[in-house]
Amino acid sequence: MSSSGSAISPYTSLAISHPAESITHVELNRPEKRNAMNRAFWSEMVDCFNEIAADPDCRVVIISGAGKLFTAGIDLMDMAGDILQPEGDDGARISWNIRKTIVKYQETFSVIEKCPKPVVVAVHGACVGGGVDLITACDIRLCTQDAWFQIKEVDIGLAADVGTLQRLPKVIGSRSLVNELALTARKMFADEAKSSGLVSRVFADKEAMIAGALEMAGEIAGRSPVAVQGTKINLIYSRDHSVAEGLDYMANWNMSMLQTQDVMKSAQASMEKKSPKTIAFSKL
Amino acid sequence: MSSSGSAISPYTSLAISHPAESITHVELNRPEKRNAMNRAFWSEMVDCFNEIAADPDCRVVIISGAGKLFTAGIDLMDMAGDILQPEGDDGARISWNIRKTIVKYQETFSVIEKCPKPVVVAVHGACVGGGVDLITACDIRLCTQDAWFQIKEVDIGLAADVGTLQRLPKVIGSRSLVNELALTARKMFADEAKSSGLVSRVFADKEAMIAGALEMAGEIAGRSPVAVQGTKINLIYSRDHSVAEGLDYMANWNMSMLQTQDVMKSAQASMEKKSPKTIAFSKL
Amino acid sequence: MSSSGSAISPYTSLAISHPAESITHVELNRPEKRNAMNRAFWSEMVDCFNEIAADPDCRVVIISGAGKLFTAGIDLMDMAGDILQPEGDDGARISWNIRKTIVKYQETFSVIEKCPKPVVVAVHGACVGGGVDLITACDIRLCTQDAWFQIKEVDIGLAADVGTLQRLPKVIGSRSLVNELALTARKMFADEAKSSGLVSRVFADKEAMIAGALEMAGEIAGRSPVAVQGTKINLIYSRDHSVAEGLDYMANWNMSMLQTQDVMKSAQASMEKKSPKTIAFSKL
């Protein structure tokens, strides 16, 4: 594998590295705990992506899991207090506190979507519960041949509440499949993940996948950040609006963004049959 | 086949049975008329699903067709009066009455969606016209290898008006295919139904399909009804709202619903490596 | 190939013909320029589709490209002034003018969607940049085995702003694939276009495809125009609204549209086992 570089991370549940120019690699990094999502994770993700969003040296992000699998999902042992023993003097006040907790946890994955830099997620082995919530908030999904996905929440007595039910139906095209997965908690393996469109590529193993993710990230990082980040922002806006609203938003967006030197630089490179990756774009 | 039990039904177009605990089986039951949808059917479905929605002993529903095929669609002979000879003193009053009829018929399938219990539909042989409207309102779609689907309405001079045009594009992922099917009325067979995502599983024959449907229904019925029904309600809400709105709705939903003993019971079973199906959940 | 007939066109970038009754064939017709979209094209499309929308003799439209490929996309040489040298006394006024230009260009493809007659697009060879914007605004997409598709905009430093980012995610079911294509500008070939649902049929070569397109167009043209055009209008409305809103719209639509003789004529033909194509429908 390849995530090299300064690997000194301020986080206990995540490892951050910079395997190539303009690429940030975020690893779920509690392999001895099957990368289960503990208290630290839920807040570190927010800090991590806020930092990435503000970092002009980062143009694209890769997320993957350290060790044998992507993630076993929520760390029930560590989190049980928040979920199973909420505080409050009566039913209303308990509800009020639970709601605050849910909203905070939802933000953990929404930051991925709010970050204007594209996020490629690379899954190997298990991707369970909160893992599915996480990957549906990413932009591009890759997996290995041994990967499997499970919407586990219904098995522990609750409706998934940090993103899967909201995003998965807008991520893949078969509503019957979404419902089946969410209502029965059955596992979905790599082939079905590919044919259903959850992932756009399947790799033989983790090493090949990380190499593929880096190559794809390199393609993205090599293009105009004005173009790339505007594309992400408008794709997400379009998901939640009518086509007419999306076109109006786009026109307002590009009335500014076409005033970039990147267009001229890119158009010239294109005419000279050079790759956009040869161009030095200003930071954004 | 297997739908056993009390088979005494208050309906003339539907047969209701309880093949296993917490499972209700609704059969389109005019096999001699190819399960064509007659006047009785359009109102009995509403009564039937209102009853199911209120029945604490039902946690999941299976719909299938008796006899050689699923349904030939609307029973034109029985329904012609409503559609072809609407009453009214002038064009406006005729329109007013037609609108009331359409709205009433739309409700026949919308009750499936409003019922919080998941509905698995199992299709064999023909599923024509109104049949497609019906199945797109269900949560999970299964079919046999000999099944075929046809949006027939354009062949009789009208745009489908009881759900297909509204729900099918949100059920499968290829808009080009939806448009082709709706504009040409061509048949779609089981393989394309599977690859396009309309159905999530194809079975060799009806017997295998009903067995498969019962097994899947058993998986759903064995899990917390608070979790399962909350999942259905939020999946349907999400379809029609932005991700942000869906997350907000979910937070409000679960601030109550996490206060169930089902979570504790399920979490404990999970830690003890027991299936959730071994748990006795309170009724909902 | 087959587009025969009066081929006298008022357009320089489009060739219009009438290969069969009620069918209009629009060809991108600058084969020597790889059907690149020049200034004339952007305004001629609007005129062309406004005319088609008002023409009672047209019930369905086919779009294809003359020569060796469908289209190379925008004609940068011809268009550079508009895009690269916008006028204006200050940043705000430049933006104001750019916005006007974008809105005008967006309309070039939105007219396809606003035209109530179904539009079948048949792609061979390259479909690049603006070509993808164009085809996502059509109702049914076909291609040849040698076709490929490329969202090129990010390569020239801009986010696609005339429809691809708004329509493509609603046209195919895999969001991961949409994002990958838009962010990396990689080519997608016919097989992936089919499996992802972008096209609903792939043909061996252009001749076979045009024959297939004509046959499909014939199926559509042979059915009630009240039914067909109402179907298109309601499918597009449904895309951008909730199911409940879509059903309400549909009820208002059909309270009028069921008052057509086409229903009686079609129902009678159906009972007599005749094809709807044998019926003489009034013009619409």
Add this chain to the structure above:
Amino acid sequence: MSSSGSAISPYTSLAISHPAESITHVELNRPEKRNAMNRAFWSEMVDCFNEIAADPDCRVVIISGAGKLFTAGIDLMDMAGDILQPEGDDGARISWNIRKTIVKYQETFSVIEKCPKPVVVAVHGACVGGGVDLITACDIRLCTQDAWFQIKEVDIGLAADVGTLQRLPKVIGSRSLVNELALTARKMFADEAKSSGLVSRVFADKEAMIAGALEMAGEIAGRSPVAVQGTKINLIYSRDHSVAEGLDYMANWNMSMLQTQDVMKSAQASMEKKSPKTIAFSKL
């Protein structure tokens, strides 16, 4: 005056009469209980307005209160069980049952809005709590000089949940006033009700108000029911949609509704300087 005629009512909390042709008068009729809203009331309103909606002899409705005041609001004694002692095995199931109750109560006033016939409400004396929910669902509000209004819910520890918080801000123009009334539960008297736009007319006493309401109802009843009911339906649609959506809905509505003889009859009467009230319109 007032409510004359057949006064035999199937309801215990409401008195129904027909003071003039095409006018139905609904009286809150438990004067000895200050017209407090008891269990019977909440379901009788639904039955009553469903009947009115279906009655072709009714073109307009008046609501008023029998006795010394309009209504004291919810009958806490009769309703306490539903609200204060909800059933359920755990917090989630209690919530589930409370939600069903709230949704049922919301329907009690939403039926007024769904009924296509205009509803004029005439308030004298106190209009408290549920009374405000009721009147905000009506189309036209009148009151006497001695009337006062109070959003009482916050005084008994709950946020108003059957309509006031949703409809009042769309009924009057001062948001500061809405918030003040809802957050402090202070009384608002007739003059402020008039200046804020809550009511459109104030009368000296109940007798004058009922006479005024009957005259206004007579004006409405004397006009084309196609025009009047289409106006109500479109005004309510517009409240909840953008202007563009409202215009589109309107166009679809009137493409049918202009095909009424009422237009010709009315236009002719207009040219002959006759009142529309002299015209005999067909029933709707």
Add this chain to the structure above:
Amino acid sequence: MSSSGSAISPYTSLAISHPAESITHVELNRPEKRNAMNRAFWSEMVDCFNEIAADPDCRVVIISGAGKLFTAGIDLMDMAGDILQPEGDDGARISWNIRKTIVKYQETFSVIEKCPKPVVVAVHGACVGGGVDLITACDIRLCTQDAWFQIKEVDIGLAADVGTLQRLPKVIGSRSLVNELALTARKMFADEAKSSGLVSRVFADKEAMIAGALEMAGEIAGRSPVAVQGTKINLIYSRDHSVAEGLDYMANWNMSMLQTQDVMKSAQASMEKKSPKTIAFSKL
């Protein structure tokens, strides 16, 4: 006064003049016909406002009526064919044609809203039927003491379909009043128009009103067109969207529009205590 200047108009129903720099005055100009809206009017308004929208020398528009009153509304004699005798082979085709007509007429007033320059309308005497549709599409409403307003449509058997029902409830704050006016067709006089907020100023007579309109138009014309037109565009967007959507739109708008020299020029004038009207702004 009033409208002076080049008065040569290409229109038969409208008179166009330029009473002061950057101000365009549009007069309804068939005084001998009480400015009734005839066929010419409905299309000339569209041409007129498209021209105004594109005219860099116009920064603000005044609309008023020539002669004794503002407008008597639709010219039934001239328009009767379109409305009373629509063409079509059956009910559906008649509806189809009526819809096209309504949509065309709706555009007549929507152009006022789409024009980015503010429109001040000055009403004297009668403003009936279509006149109310017109003024609700304007930005600022003024009237004389003798003005009166009437939503006349219900008197001729139809629901108002070119804007009043959609815009009036968003223009004034009392829904009870809107409903009363629309359902009874009663006249509203100047005082109630002022107290209800329909107009923001009442003048003694037409002369004073035109002078006041010109003064107000002068205030608007003297300010930065980037600021003024951006204000109108965002006010209209906000009407039809949530606050959060409106803020997002605004941020996208101003990220361009703050890059104008007008801000620096205006800020400097402000610091020097000069009126913005002393500044020479570039054209927009």
Add this chain to the structure above:
Amino acid sequence: MSSSGSAISPYTSLAISHPAESITHVELNRPEKRNAMNRAFWSEMVDCFNEIAADPDCRVVIISGAGKLFTAGIDLMDMAGDILQPEGDDGARISWNIRKTIVKYQETFSVIEKCPKPVVVAVHGACVGGGVDLITACDIRLCTQDAWFQIKEVDIGLAADVGTLQRLPKVIGSRSLVNELALTARKMFADEAKSSGLVSRVFADKEAMIAGALEMAGEIAGRSPVAVQGTKINLIYSRDHSVAEGLDYMANWNMSMLQTQDVMKSAQASMEKKSPKTIAFSKL
């Protein structure tokens, strides 16, 4: 009076005090600079309201201005850099940075709305520019007889972009007045502010107003915080959604919130004719 108590504030532009139990008073506190909004203000408001939102001892907030007037609006001298000299290598990058600044400033007032505790704002003397943005985000508006309001932005060459254009039209009922104020920058005085509904009460002078604000705040603080904060949250939700959506949200909200002891306590106090202010409610 006025703001007494611990007056030690962590802020330089705001003074925080606790004049009575459960009431927090936030004063704009740069009287020597006419409370102009400087850099510190824009971020301190966010910190201040986040703290208030989390403080269980605060149930209601009052905002007022120290010294002779409420606020002169933005402090152009202090802010000029951000607005007039944005950084960036090209037009697109400058726009990107401006957008970030606008979004940050919008948040300064949106925090008031997101805070679930009601906010009463009390205005004396001038309320200019950013001051209007601020007060429209508050829940209840009061003013003195000498107060005046001015939407100043158009005078300095820009469209108001931190809330006025989005919120004011939803705060008062006359759209003509909103447009006039925003397009001409004219002052509005206390009487018109009252009659238009911008403020709900006018007081003789500042002392009387602060006393009135405290009394009103006391009424709010004395009621159930579950009821009060749920009321605010649902009123804001309703503003931005249809009535049907608002009712659904409300039902989900109260299925939890009715499970509070506050209802029982309040109902009992009500039956005993005691004020809710005598009840000891648990903190929220």
